[in-house]
Amino acid sequence: MTTSFLLNEQLVQSNSDPITPLLDVLRNELGMTGTKQGCDHEGECGACTVLLDGQPVRSCLTPLGRIAGRSVLTIEGLGTEGNLHPLQSTFIEVGAVQCGYCIPGMLLASKALLDREPHPGRAQILSALEGNLCRCTGYTRIVQAVELAAQRLQNPQAALAPASRPIGGSALRSDSLGKVTGKAEYAEDIKMPGALHMLVVRSPHHHALLRGLDASRAANMPGVKRIITWRDIPNLNGFPDYSLEEPVLTPVGDTLRMRGAPIALIVAENEEQAAAAREALEMDIEALPYTFDMDEALKPGAVHIAGDGNELSRYAVQRGDLEGALRASGHIVEATFETAFLEHTALERESLVGRIDEAGRITVLGGTHQPHNQQRYIAEMLGLPLDQVRVIVPPVGGSFGGKQDPWPFAAVGLATYLLRRAVRLIYSRRESFDASPKRHPYRVQCRIAATNDGKLTALSARIDCNTGGYDGAGRYIPNYAVTAMGGAYRWRAVDILARSVYTNGPKSGQYRGFGTAQSTFALECALDELIEKLGVDPVEFRLRNCIGQLEDVFLGYPLLDTLGYAQVLKAVKPHYQQFAKEAESFNKENPGGSVRRGVGLSGMWYRFGKAGSLKVEAHAELAGDGHFIFYCSAPDYGQGTNTVMSQMAAEALGVGRERVEIVNADTGRTPNSDIQGASRATFFVGGAVKEAAAVLVLSIFDVAAELLDVPIERLVLMADKVAIRDNEHSVPLSEVAREFDRIGKSRRVSGSFDLTPQLPEQRPEYLPLFITGAHLADVRVDMETGVVKVLRVVAAHDVGRAVNPLDAAGQIEGAVVMGLGAALQEEYLPGLTDGISQYQLPTSSAMPDIQTILVEVPSRLGPYGVKGLGEAALLPSTPAIINAVSRAIGSRLRTIPATPERVLNAIRGRRP
Ligand code: FES
Numbered sequence: 001m002t003t004s005f006l007l008n009e010q011l012v013q014s015n016s017d018p019i020t021p022l023l024d025v026l027r028n029e030l031g032m033t034g035t036k037q038g039c040d041h042e043g044e045c046g047a048c049t050v051l052l053d054g055q056p057v058r059s060c061l062t063p064l065g066r067i068a069g070r071s072v073l074t075i076e077g078l079g080t081e082g083n084l085h086p087l088q089s090t091f092i093e094v095g096a097v098q099c100g101y102c103i104p105g106m107l108l109a110s111k112a113l114l115d116r117e118p119h120p121g122r123a124q125i126l127s128a129l130e131g132n133l134c135r136c137t138g139y140t141r142i143v144q145a146v147e148l149a150a151q152r153l154q155n156p157q158a159a160l161a162p163a164s165r166p167i168g169g170s171a172l173r174s175d176s177l178g179k180v181t182g183k184a185e186y187a188e189d190i191k192m193p194g195a196l197h198m199l200v201v202r203s204p205h206h207h208a209l210l211r212g213l214d215a216s217r218a219a220n221m222p223g224v225k226r227i228i229t230w231r232d233i234p235n236l237n238g239f240p241d242y243s244l245e246e247p248v249l250t251p252v253g254d255t256l257r258m259r260g261a262p263i264a265l266i267v268a269e270n271e272e273q274a275a276a277a278r279e280a281l282e283m284d285i286e287a288l289p290y291t292f293d294m295d296e297a298l299k300p301g302a303v304h305i306a307g308d309g310n311e312l313s314r315y316a317v318q319r320g321d322l323e324g325a326l327r328a329s330g331h332i333v334e335a336t337f338e339t340a341f342l343e344h345t346a347l348e349r350e351s352l353v354g355r356i357d358e359a360g361r362i363t364v365l366g367g368t369h370q371p372h373n374q375q376r377y378i379a380e381m382l383g384l385p386l387d388q389v390r391v392i393v394p395p396v397g398g399s400f401g402g403k404q405d406p407w408p409f410a411a412v413g414l415a416t417y418l419l420r421r422a423v424r425l426i427y428s429r430r431e432s433f434d435a436s437p438k439r440h441p442y443r444v445q446c447r448i449a450a451t452n453d454g455k456l457t458a459l460s461a462r463i464d465c466n467t468g469g470y471d472g473a474g475r476y477i478p479n480y481a482v483t484a485m486g487g488a489y490r491w492r493a494v495d496i497l498a499r500s501v502y503t504n505g506p507k508s509g510q511y512r513g514f515g516t517a518q519s520t521f522a523l524e525c526a527l528d529e530l531i532e533k534l535g536v537d538p539v540e541f542r543l544r545n546c547i548g549q550l551e552d553v554f555l556g557y558p559l560l561d562t563l564g565y566a567q568v569l570k571a572v573k574p575h576y577q578q579f580a581k582e583a584e585s586f587n588k589e590n591p592g593g594s595v596r597r598g599v600g601l602s603g604m605w606y607r608f609g610k611a612g613s614l615k616v617e618a619h620a621e622l623a624g625d626g627h628f629i630f631y632c633s634a635p636d637y638g639q640g641t642n643t644v645m646s647q648m649a650a651e652a653l654g655v656g657r658e659r660v661e662i663v664n665a666d667t668g669r670t671p672n673s674d675i676q677g678a679s680r681a682t683f684f685v686g687g688a689v690k691e692a693a694a695v696l697v698l699s700i701f702d703v704a705a706e707l708l709d710v711p712i713e714r715l716v717l718m719a720d721k722v723a724i725r726d727n728e729h730s731v732p733l734s735e736v737a738r739e740f741d742r743i744g745k746s747r748r749v750s751g752s753f754d755l756t757p758q759l760p761e762q763r764p765e766y767l768p769l770f771i772t773g774a775h776l777a778d779v780r781v782d783m784e785t786g787v788v789k790v791l792r793v794v795a796a797h798d799v800g801r802a803v804n805p806l807d808a809a810g811q812i813e814g815a816v817v818m819g820l821g822a823a824l825q826e827e828y829l830p831g832l833t834d835g836i837s838q839y840q841l842p843t844s845s846a847m848p849d850i851q852t853i854l855v856e857v858p859s860r861l862g863p864y865g866v867k868g869l870g871e872a873a874l875l876p877s878t879p880a881i882i883n884a885v886s887r888a889i890g891s892r893l894r895t896i897p898a899t900p901e902r903v904l905n906a907i908r909g910r911r912p
Contacts, residue, residue, distance in 0.1 A: 005067045007032075008077025018065030022057075023048045025064050026074060033189035034075035034104050034182020035059055036397070038133070038347045039429045044836035046132030047347055049105035050074045056112045058131075075104035075182035078111065086152045087111060088180040090145040092172055095806040098136035098814065099638025100179030101347035101397030105132050107180065110146045120150060129844040133836070135347055135398050136638045138817030139847040141810055166650035166657055167864055170806030173643045174662070175395065175636070184395045187366045188351040188426055195353060195422035196225055198415050199274040201264040202435060203256035205287045206504040206831060207303065207469075210263060212284035213252050218266065221280055223273030226419055228265040233414065235383030239406045242373075245306060246470040246507065248381060248410045255288065257305055257469030258506055259831065260434030262407070267415050267423060290504035292830045294443065294464045297503045305469065305502040312467050312500040315478035315765070317486075317555055320493030325458035328492075329449035332458075333529045337446070337522035338895045341466070341828040342439035342511060343432075343839055346637075348397020350408045350427040350436065354416030361668070362389045364412050367396030367403040369510075370675040371633055375667045377406045378413035389413065393665035396637035400818070401510035402436050403637065404677060405472065429835050437509025438828055440477055440500075441466040444485075444522035454536050456545045459491050459554075463498035463519065465508075472509030474500045479765050480515030480610075484875075486554035487523050488565040488605040488772055489545045494554045505830045510677060512818065513871045516606055517878065521896065524602040524879035529892055538601045538883075539573045542774075546603075557768055560758065561867075564798025564857030565605065565772035571796040571853045572774045576601055579778045579792065583888075594784045597791075598888025602879035603774045608868035609683055610767050612674035614755040618688035619671055620649070620696040621748040622740065626720050626733030628653060628660050630692065631748075633673035634685040635665040639870045640807040641681045647803050648686045648863060652693030655719050671750065679771070679868030682803060687753030687863040695749040703739050707731050758861055771867045773797035775816070775876035777848075779884040783907055786900030788885050790820055790846070793877070796853035800867030809852040812873045816850050817842050819877020823885075825897050840897075 003014045007030070014025050021041055026032045038045035043058040050059045051073040052066075079085035087107050090096075097103055106129065113120055113128040120128070125146050126139075134142060151157070178184035203210075215227035230237055230249040237247045250256055250263050264281060268274035289303045296302055297310040304310065326332060352366030362382065368374050371391040379389045396403065408425060415423040427435070446461040463481045467474030478498035485496050513520075531541050546565045552558050576599065583597035590596075619631040630649045634641040642662050650657040663669055673685045701712045704722035708715070708731055716725050723730035740747045759766070778792040795812045802808045825840035833839050858865030878896065886892045891906040898906075 003064050003068045005069060006071040008073060014064055016064055018063060020064045021060050022050070022062040022064055022067060022072070023059040026059060031191065032074060032076055033185070036101055036104055038101065038349065039836055042835065042837065045347060046105045046109065047102055049108045049132060051108050051112055054112060054115060056109045073108065075107060078107060079181065081177055081181055084180070085111070087145065087149040090148040090152065091180050092176040094141045094144045094148060095810045096137060096141035096145040097173060097176040097179050098640070098810060099347065099396060099398040100184055101186065102132060102134040103179050104182050106134065106142055113146070114150055114153060118150060118154060126844045126847065133347065133841055133843065135345055136814045137810060138813035138850065139844045140813040140850055143847065166647045167803050168801070168805070171643055171647050171657060171804050173640055174646055175642055186348055186351065186395050186397050187353055190353055190365060190394060192353050192355060192422045192424065195424045196267045196269065196419065197271045197274050198265055198267045198423050198425045199271070199278050200262055200411065200431070201266060201278055201281055203259055203261040203263060205256060205285065206259050207288040207290035207305070208256045209286040209288060210250050210252050210254055210256055211286055213264065214282040215264065217282065218277040218280040221273065221277040223269035224277045225267045225269070227277065227281065228267065228415060228418060232418060233381060236380045239377050239410070240380060242377070242406055242473055244471045244475060246472065248414065258504055260431070260506065261469065265411055265415055267419060292503050292505045294466050294501045294503060297501055305504060307502055310502040312471055312502055313475040313478055314497065314499035315482050316497040317482050318495045319554060319556060322458055322460055322493040322495045325493035326449050328451065329457045330452035331530060331533050332447060332449040333526050333533065334447045335526055335529060335894055337444045337525060339442045339518045339521060340897060341441050341505060341830065342822060342826055343828045344400040344402035344436065344511060345836065345839065345841055346398030346400060346402055349429055349432050350403065352408050352412045353422065353424045354412040355422040356416065356420055357390055362413055362417050363392065364409050364416065365392045365394055366409060366412070367399060367637055368393055368409065369399060369404045369635055369637070369677050371635065371665045371667050372672040373675060374406055374409040377410055381410055381414065382417050390668040393635040396635065399637035400512045401514065401677065404510040405437050433833060433835055434506070437472045438468065438506045439511035440474065440508040440515060440518065442481065442518035444519065446522055446526055448526050448530055450530055450534060454534055454541055454544060456489055457492045459486060460495040461485050465498060465500045465515065466503055466505055467500045468503060468505040468507045470507040472507040474508050477515040481519045483555060483607050484516035484519035485523055487603065488547050488563060488770065490547050491554050512874045513606070514678065517875045520604050520875040521879045521882070524876065525882055525894065528600065528883040528886070539569055539576050542603050543569050557766065559770065560768040561859050561861055562857050563770060563772060564855050565603065567855045567857055568772055568774045568796040568798050569603065571855055572601070572776045572794050575794040576776050579776060583778065594782060596781050596783055596888040598779050598781065598884040600777045600880045600883025600887055601774065602876040602883060603772065604872065604875035605770045605772045606872035606875055607767055607769060608678050608771050608872060609680035609769055611678040612680060612684065615752055616673045616684040616688045617671040617750060617752045618673060618685060618692045619748055619750050620692035622696065622700055622733060622737050624734065624737050626737055629663060630660065630689055631663045631670040632685050632689055633665045633670045634676050634681040639811060640804065641676070643807065644682050644686065644803050645689050648689050649693055651864065652690045653697065654717055659719055679871045682866050683862045683868055684753055686866060688751055690863040691753055692749060692751030695751045699749050700736055703745065704731055704736050707736065707739055755861065771798055771869065771872050773872060773876055775880040777880040777884040779881060779888055781885055781888045781903065783889065786903035786907065788824055788898065788903060790848040790881055792849045794851045794853065795873070796855055797869060797873060798855045798857050798867065799869050800859040800862055801856050801865040802854045803866060805854055808854055808869055811870050812852045813850050815873030816877045817847060819874050820846060820881060823878040823881040823896055823898060825899065827897050
C-alpha cells in the first residue's frame with residue numbers, strides 16, 4: 001500500500017506499512033535524518049517533533065497511515081543554510097545550541113507556537129516546550145531564542161554581529177549551522193549501505209552465574225551473520241587501566257554482577273532478525289542473591305560480588321590533631337548525607353558504527369571523550385597494532401561523562417573485526433538505562449566544627465561510594481571524593497576516609513564532576529548547618545575561612561595556581577543580601593502560610609584536569625590555499641571545544657577565526673591529546689593549540705623570509721599573507737605553501753603543552769590545580785505538598801579567562817538545571833527505573849531565572865590565563881538548592897533527591 005503526503009511542501013510516497021512510525025519512514029526509508037530519536041518510540045523526549053498540518057506531533061508515535069494526504073514539516077524544510085528561519089538564526093545567535101540533539105524538535109515546537117501566538121509570554125513558551133527535553137542548556141537560551149525570534153518576526157532586525165575578537169568575544173559556534181538545519185550527522189545518522197545490525201544479549205538478573213550458552217539454534221536463524229561470545233575475543237577480554245574486571249563479554253562460568261551485564265553479541269542483516277536470534281539464544285543462568293545496599297554488601301558473610309569483602313578501594317587523608325581540634329571547637333555538626341544513582345540521559349543514546357576503512361583499519365565512529373584510549377582498548381582486545389585501529393568522533397548528542405564508557409566501542413570493534421563488514425550498534429533507551437555507567441551514590445558521615453568566633457577547626461568524614469557491579473573506574477573514586485570533601489577552606493585538622501564498595505547496582509562510572517559533586521553536596525550542606533548554628537552570614541563565614549593564594553591545602557601540598565574563591569564569593573554577596581532580604585519579607589508577610597521562601601548558598605572547589613596526561617600535543621598546518629588547519633583531540637560533545645579551539649588558534653596566529661579549520665578527534669588524523677574530561681580541554685589542549693600555532697608561524701616566516709629576502713624579525717602574519725613590517729611588500733600564504741612543497745618542507749608542525757616541569761613533585765593523586773565557584777538559590781516551598789520551585793539562581797565561577805563568554809554562561813546554565821535535577825527529582829532505582837518516563841528529568845517548566853557571573857582571576861599556567869569550567873559548574877548547584885529548601889522549611893534535608901515526600905517528611909519532623 002502506498003501512502004502519499006506532503007513533506008516539506010513536496011509530494012512524497014511511502015510504501016511502508018501504514019502502522020510504521022513516521023520517524024522511521026523519515027529516517028530509514030527517506031534518509032532524512034534531521035529528525036532525531038532519543039527514546040524507544042515512547043514519545044518521552046520530544047527529539048522527534050515534527051509539524052503535522054502545523055501542529056507539533058511526536059513522529060515516533062505517529063503512524064504513517066495517519067498522515068496520508070496531510071502536510072508534514074521537518075527540520076529540513078524549516079530553513080536552509082542560505083535562508084534560515086528566524087528561529088534558526090536566533091538559536092545560533094544567543095547560544096541555544098550545545099550538543100544540538102534536541103534542537104530540531106525544539107525549533108519545530110517553537111515554530112508551531114509562534115505560528116499560533118506571535119507574541120508569546122514566557123509562560124507560554126515554557127509550556128509549549130514542556131515536552132521537549134534538553135539535557136545541555138538548562139533551557140534558558142532556548143527560551144531567549146524564541147523570544148528574540150518572536151520580536152524579529154514582528155519587527156525584522158539585523159542579526160547580532162559575531163564577535164570580532166577571537167578570545168573573550170562571544171563567538172558563535174562553528175558547528176551550530178549544521179545542527180539547526182538538521183545537516184549535522186551524528187553517529188546514528190551516518191549512512192552506511194549494507195551495514196549489519198548488532199544487538200547485545202544482556203543479563204536479566206542483578207546477580208547470576210552464567211552456567212552455559214548454546215548459540216547453535218540462534219546462529220542458524222534467518223539473516224544472522226554471527227553470534228559472538230567471549231570465545232571469539234582474539235586477545236584480551238577487558239579494559240586495562242579502565243576497569244579491573246569488567247569483561248567485554250562474560251565467559252561461561254563467571255558471574256553476571258548487574259542487570260545488563262553483557263553476555264553475547266548478535267549480528268544480523270536487520271534489527272528484527274537480530275532480535276529473533278536473541279530470543280533463540282539458549283542460556284543457562286542461575287540467579288544469585290543480590291544487594292544494592294552498601295551496608296549489606298559489607299556485612300560479614302554477605303553475598304560475594306567482588307574484591308576483598310566487596311570493597312574495591314580506599315583513600316584517606318589525615319592531618320593535624322582531630323580530637324584536639326574538636327575539643328577546641330564551640331560548635332560541632334554531625335550529619336549523614338546520601339545521594340542517589342544518577343543517569344546521564346544524554347539525548348543521543350549510545351550509537352556507533354564500525355567499518356573497515358580505505359586503509360584496512362578497524363574503524364569505529366561514535367561519541368566519546370577519549371578516542372585514543374578507545375583505540376588502544378580495541379587494539380589490545382584484538383591483539384592488533386595500534387595503527388590497525390581507528391576511532392573517529394562525529395558530532396555527539398551529549399555525554400556528561402557517560403560516553404567515556406569503553407564497552408560499546410569494544411563491542412563494535414570486535415564485530416567489525418570478525419565480520420569485516422560495517423556493523424551498527426544503537427542502544428535502546430531502556431538498554432542505556434540498564435547498561436551505561438551511573439553516578440556513584442555516596443553516603444557521607446561527617447563531623448565539622450568551628451570555634452565560637454566562626455573559624456573552622458575540624459573535619460572528619462567517612463565516605464562510602466557505591467561502585468555497583470563493576471569497577472568502571474570506580475577504584476579512583478575515593479581519591480576524588482576525598483579531594484573535594486575539604487573544599488577551599490582552612491582546617492586545623494582533617495580525617496577523611498573514602499572507600500568504594502561493590503554492590504549489584506549498575507556499574508558506576510564517570511558522571512559530570514566525577515566523584516566530587518557528592519562530596520561537595522555533603523560539605524556545603526554541613527557547612528550551612530554549622531553556619532545556621534553560629535547564626536552568622538554564609539558569605540562572610542566562607543570568606544573568613546577560605547584559603548588564600550598559593551596556600552597549603554588540607555591535602556598536604558600548596559596550590560600551584562591562582563584561586564579565585566574569595567572573588568566569586570564577593571561576586572555573589574550583594575545578590576545574597578538582596579535575596580535573603582526578599583525571602584525574609586515574604587515569610588514575614590505570610591506567617592503560617594502554606595508557602596515559604598528560602599535562600600541557600602554553596603561554594604565549591606574542583607581539581608580540574610586530573611583525568612588525563614600532563615603533556616598534550618596538537619598539530620598545526622598551513623593548507624595549500626593558505627588557510628590554517630589545526631589537529632587535536634578534544635571531542636566536542638556539546639561543550640563547544642571546536643569553537644574554543646578555533647578561537648585560541650586564531651588568537652595565537654593573530655588572524656580571524658574564518659581562516660582557521662579544526663580537525664578534531666580522529667585517531668587516524670589527529671594527535672593524542674588524551675582524555676577530555678575533568679574540564680581540561682581548554683587548558684591543556686588549548687595550550688597545545690597555542691604552542692602549535694607559534695611553531696607554525698616561525699616555520700612560515702622561515703620560508704617567507706627567503707621568498708621576500710628579509711630577516712624574519714621584519715615579518716608579520718596577516719589574514720592571508722605574510723607582509724614586511726612598515727613596507728608594502730608581501731607574499732600570499734598560498735604562495736608560501738607552494739614554496740614549502742617545492743623545497744620539501746612539511747607544512748604541518750607539532751606543538752605541545754606540558755605541565756610536568758611546573759609540578760614540584762610527581763605522584764598519582766597529586767595535581768594542585770583548582771577552580772572555584774559559588775551558587776545562590778532562591779526557592780519557594782509548598783509546605784502542604786512538599787513541592788519546591790527554584791525561582792532564581794546566581795552562579796559565579798572563576799574561569800581564569802573566558803575564551804567564549806556566551807558559551808561559558810551556557811555551560812553554567814545547563815549545569816544549574818542538571819544540579820537542580822539531582823537536588824529535587826532525579827534518582828535511578830536499580831530494577832525499577834527503565835527509561836525516561838520513570839526518571840524525572842527537569843523540563844522547561846523547572847527552569848529558574850539564572851544569572852551567571854564570570855569571574856576572571858587569570859591562571860599563571862594556562863594559555864591566555866584560562867582555567868576550566870564545564871564539569872565544575874555542576875557542583876554548587878545542588879547544595880545551594882538544598883540549603884535554600886532547608887532554610888525555607890526550617891529543617892535540614894540530607895538525602896537527595898529532595899522529592900516532595902522527603903521534603904514533607906522533613907517538615908513533619910519539625911512539627912510532629
Ligand atoms: Fe539540547 Fe544537547 S542542546 S540536548
